[in-house]
Amino acid sequence: MGRHKQFDECEALDAALTVFWQKGYEGASFEDLTKATGVARPGLYAAFWQ
Structure with missing residues (x-):
């Protein structure tokens, strides 16, 4: 069972979104x-890249 x-x-x-506004999509890093x-990183993947 997951956390x-x-x-x-x-x-x-x-x-x-603030990061993307400031740096752009290609300029924003993980x-x-x-x-x-x-x-x-694992939490971001789990929440937004399902």
């Missing part, structure tokens, strides 16, 4: 997204 999400997806999405959202 439950421990972050708010809407807040993470808002933070990610490191940028994890720093801005506070969510580790």
